[in-house]
Structures are given as structure tokens and as C-alpha cells.
Amino acid sequence: MVIVMAHNATEADIKAVVKRIETLGFRAHLSRGEERTIIGIIGDERRLAGVALEALPGVEAVLPILQPFKLASRIMREEGTVIRIGDVTIGGDTIQVMAGPCAVESREQLLRTAEEVRKAGARILRGGAYKPRTSPYAFQGLEEKGLEILAEAREMFGLLVVTEVMDPRTVPLVAQYADIIQVGARNMQNFFLLRELGKVDRPILLKRGLSATIEEWLMAAEYILSHGNPNVILCERGIRSFETYTRNTLDLSAVPIVKHLSHLPIVVDPSHGLGKWRFVTPMARAAIAAGADGLLVEVHPSPAEALCDGAQSLTPENFHKMIQEIEKVAAAVGRRI
Numbered sequence: 001m002v003i004v005m006a007h008n009a010t011e012a013d014i015k016a017v018v019k020r021i022e023t024l025g026f027r028a029h030l031s032r033g034e035e036r037t038i039i040g041i042i043g044d045e046r047r048l049a050g051v052a053l054e055a056l057p058g059v060e061a062v063l064p065i066l067q068p069f070k071l072a073s074r075i076m077r078e079e080g081t082v083i084r085i086g087d088v089t090i091g092g093d094t095i096q097v098m099a100g101p102c103a104v105e106s107r108e109q110l111l112r113t114a115e116e117v118r119k120a121g122a123r124i125l126r127g128g129a130y131k132p133r134t135s136p137y138a139f140q141g142l143e144e145k146g147l148e149i150l151a152e153a154r155e156m157f158g159l160l161v162v163t164e165v166m167d168p169r170t171v172p173l174v175a176q177y178a179d180i181i182q183v184g185a186r187n188m189q190n191f192f193l194l195r196e197l198g199k200v201d202r203p204i205l206l207k208r209g210l211s212a213t214i215e216e217w218l219m220a221a222e223y224i225l226s227h228g229n230p231n232v233i234l235c236e237r238g239i240r241s242f243e244t245y246t247r248n249t250l251d252l253s254a255v256p257i258v259k260h261l262s263h264l265p266i267v268v269d270p271s272h273g274l275g276k277w278r279f280v281t282p283m284a285r286a287a288i289a290a291g292a293d294g295l296l297v298e299v300h301p302s303p304a305e306a307l308c309d310g311a312q313s314l315t316p317e318n319f320h321k322m323i324q325e326i327e328k329v330a331a332a333v334g335r336r337i
């Protein structure tokens, strides 16, 4: 259930409603929108039977939420969530491009990529220090050394850093270095990890699981939100299908569906979605046309020599071209890069 407060509800009305909910043994989650305040009731709702919350002063309506996710639901927040990190916003009019190599491989590789993506206009640098590899024999990432290199690039080029965490035990360490913490597709339903990330003061980039439905994905976001972190960015990165030509099937239909169901920002990762660099730019254009709030794109100074995901990585030159192309699409849909 959510309680929609009237436009003219006072602070005292809101407080009284919260108090009543808490007295009944629930948690109240406040969402203060521009128009009105919405109060989510968190707990076993069967205990609400027969309680007339409509009768409290300032309450306009008490609405059931039919989906299993509540805090992630659009009903909790009519206007979309805009996440602010310094002067960078995610979910507003500006499309944010997060770009960089799949993995941090060396200081030289990362600094060079960072310089190039910054020059092209990106504000957020990506790069994995902990890599979830299918094979235990593949390059696993530089770990803390990789985080240090990312932090150096941030200082040198004025970029924000997004990087993946795989283990609840390294959440505090990754949070020290990252501006945005990524949860990879393979960990989307690692509920203990999600709970830890609920306690962290960093936005979370939550990638869609390899075979996750949109509802399962939003429920994963709900874990983070319900544990106290309101800043979740969803990332569509392709799902498993019968198609084998591409690495995954990029489900762009998820973009308008997520926008309909949820207030959370959503970005699209055409690199992992397609797995082949030549299709990244066309699908980046399509993602923006579909309403995505940003892109996550792999860029490598020398894709043929990449230790990870070279086949899907853009060269800096192709990344520049991609930015020029998406600028036009962004303008056509009333947004900017």
C-alpha cells in the first residue's frame, strides 16, 4: 500500500501518518515529490485489514500496489529519480555516457582510455578491477591496484568512476574508490551483496541478470532500496535467447517498460548486449531513441590486445564517432549529451 498525501497536507499531517504506520508495526518510506508526498508502507500488509488510514488528516488516497516491488515502483515517485553526483546527473535531460575498458589492465592502458573518453565528452569512466570471468584461468582483474589506477584517472581527468564489486566483503574497499558501484549481471540476485549495497552511500549500477525477467530485476533493485540506498541505476545489458549471432539479445523493450513501471533511471550497455563492436553504435542510437538515460560502452586503445572483451570494444576513434551520432538522436528526443 502507499498513502498519497494531499497537495495541502502539512508537515504535522505527514508526521502523524508516519507515526500511525509505525505504531501498527510497519516501516514508513517517505518519497517527497515536487507535487506531493507519498508514503510507502513496508511490512506484512495483511495486518492493515480494517485500518482506515484514509481517515487521517491530509490523506488523499490509500492505494494498493499490485506489483511486488514497491519502492522501485513509479507509484512511489511519479517524476523520475534524478541521481546527482557533483555536477553530473543521471536520469535528467542529459544523457550520461559511461565509457572505458572492460578491465583495468595497466596504468598506461587506463589513463590513455580515460583521456580519450573525456575528450569525446564522457563524464564517467568505467573499468573493472574485479572481473567475473567464466573461466578461472582467464584474467581476473588487478583488484585493489586496479582501483588505485581508476582513482588516479579520476583525479587526472575529472571523471567519475564506475567499477564492479563482486563480493560483499570488498564493498567498503570498492566504495572508497568508486563514485558508482556496479553490480554485474552474474550477481544481480546475490541478495547478500544487494543488502550490503543498501547500506552504502554510493549510487549502484544494477545490471540485468543473464536470464532475469524485468520483475526479477526490479525486485533486485528493491533489495537495495529497502536496505536504505535510494540511488539505483538500472542497466540493460542483453539477455540470453536462442540467437547466437550476437553475444546476448539486447532487450531495448526493457527501456520503456522500466520507465513505465519504475522511477529509477535506466542506462543501456550495447557492448555486452551485442558482443561485437560494429553493432554498438547503431544500438546506442536506438537506446537513446527508446528513452535510455545513458549508455555504458567499452572502449579500449587497442581492442585486438585487450585482456577481456576486445571484440566488443570500440577504439577511441570509433567512440568519438559514436558520440557524434548519438548527439543527433538525443537532440531529436529533446535531450542532450
Ligand code: PEP
Pocket (backbone or CB within 6 Å): 102, 128, 132, 183, 184, 185, 186, 207, 237, 272
Ligand atoms: C562488465 O561490465 O564488464 C560486465 C562484466 O558486464 P555484465 O555483468 O553485464 O556481463
Ligand code: MN
Pocket (backbone or CB within 6 Å): 102, 103, 272, 298, 308, 309
Ligand atoms: Mn566486459
